Amino acid sequence: MGLHRKDLLGLEELDIGEINLILDTADAMKEILGRDLKKVPTLRGKSVLCLFYEPSTRTRTSFEMAGKYLSADTSSIATSTSSIVKGESLVDTGRTIEAMGIDMVIIRHNSAGAPHKLARELSSSVINAGDGQHEHPTQGLLDMFTIREEKGRIKGLEISIIGDILYSRVARSNIWGLRKMGANIRIFGPPSLIPPYIDELGVYVCDSMEEAIEGADVINILRIQKERQVRGYFPSLREYANLYGMNGDRLRTAKEDVLVLHPGPMNRGIEITSEVVESSNALIEEQVTNGVAVRMALMYLLLRGGKISESVKSFN
């Protein structure tokens, strides 16, 4: 069975069954990634377009590779080289794309809700690859996939998310997904970057880094954008590193088997030190690999459906 939906816009609207289906499907996809010849014909004849209104390397490449491994025809539009710079609206761009017969649009946009608008406008599938400060559902799914793969479960785990929560779509997707799957979530960051009423999403707001680290099974470190300091959210990057950065000393106070995640790209020495990045607790590169598997799973489930075992394994 596929997902009974046209689009994936956020984890808020997914139920546990759907999340499990995506993660189980991603398991099978990851097996393909481990092969010598990483290509199956599953989505041959399907076309996927990446429409990116924000610069991105890893997410866009990850989607493109996911599509290629499944034999979909993938192409990309970056806004700096498109008619968007000529002032074309999102709606008109979407209609133009659809008129070319595109089956799926992957959109990243700096404005929250833009994928929702596109999804309402188009009959093709839309995947949200990050919208403003709202959601980044495929990042949330790949984080859950990574945690489940390492820990064997998500339910009951203590998971800390540390950094700029206010502007983070990664944090929101993590919170929705992990809460649904039964994890306990703590958040911590500069008070000016903790959004109002975040506790109503069922998370605990920590008072200190110690509280965020102690007993945590997973620590997800968010990227801090340097421009936040200029806008007065915190005094200096140095102070940020001192108060909110993940370093070796802090890692040694954590559980021995703690997993350290980071959505990338990293600011080494600010939110995370190289010592932590290079430690055996960090799974940052594994997250990238898993991202491809999760995106393959989603493309497959939204475009094709059917039993994964039949369509993938028959080409072994």
Next chain:
Amino acid sequence: MSQLNLLIKNGRIVDPVNNLDMVADIYIGQGIIQEVGPNLTAPKEIDILEAEGFIITPGLLDMHTHLREPGFEDSEDIESGTRAAVHGGFTAVACMPNTKPVIDNAAVVRSILARAEEKGSCRVYPIGSITKGLQGEELAEMGDMVKAGVVAVSDDGMPVANSYIMRNALQYAKSLNIPVISHCEEPTLSSGGVMNEGYMSTVLGLKGIPAAAEDIMVARDLILAETTGARVHIAHISTKGSVEIVRAAKDRGIKVTCEATPHHFSLTDNSVRDYDTNTKVNPPLRTDEDLEAVIAGLKDGTIDVIASDHAPHTIESKDVEYDYAPFGISGLETSLPLMVSNLIIPGELSWMQTIRKTTYEPAKILNIKLDGIRKGSPADITVINPNSDRKVDTKNFISKGKNSPFDGENLKGWATATICNGTITSLS
């Protein structure tokens, strides 16, 4: 135009100007109210409007309208905006100065009045700007504009951030006996915001405008009103905090009045959920708590006026990402049914209280003389069918602005007829 001859039979007259609330007939001859009373008879050939069960009020006055002309005629112009007004039951509107050019000098005021005379379906009262070009830096020529016909000054849409300029404006306006209508928004707190800051902005990932941005400026303006003795009118009050600050100021005897919009007593930030840009408005739709405080303020008189903040926009300007859409709701044609459906029918306000806030009170604030429904006066009357139940369909709006979050909603209490200056200007 042909002068109206009409007998309105058995309507319930609700007239706060003359303090009338009674069932009676109104005989209009040659556009003039000839008689008000029970069981009137009139010459045989005259049209009769059977108005049993209908509410008959003085023509409604909307003191906060954006007519967009000059400069933004693709969104609205004086002709379409005033036609929308009478369609919504209004016989007069006060229009905001954020046009292009800005209404910041007498020449623009005169041109608007001339256009209204030529093309308008209802009376138009221009509001001049406080500062030149709405820049918040130098005072506009208020004295000249008052002579030309403005009834108030406002930099609506743009807060006067500079407290020194605001104080000078208040002193100056006081000498001219006009109110200063303040759009209260502390810009460093609201900057970049597109909806209310709260749980919903956190969930939707949209930048919030905190209630404090409004409350701080309301408090500042009331302090300045007290020290200058000038009249301040707070536009579109939307937060619980602001309502409380105004209530306390009134208790202290400060000369302050304020208005609330129908959308702020009808909707909350939950409506933003689907990123419908028609819910994007400034001040933003707030929380349940704020909505309740606005209704409480309307009930106890803290909030004097209901005004639409009619802000029409083109379809294409609203058919974009939430962040990029302009603020505003096209409100003239839903204002009255929203008052009836959300204030009168639920028993929050009486007919008399509601009509007072859309006739007597705004007229008093703007120094506009209203006769009400009185023998010898030109007929300026709104006929409302309180039971008419209709779905809002923005395609049927006369306004060029189809931007309404109420599209598809069932509302009661639409205007059946609008008589402006002795002429029927709208009839359904």
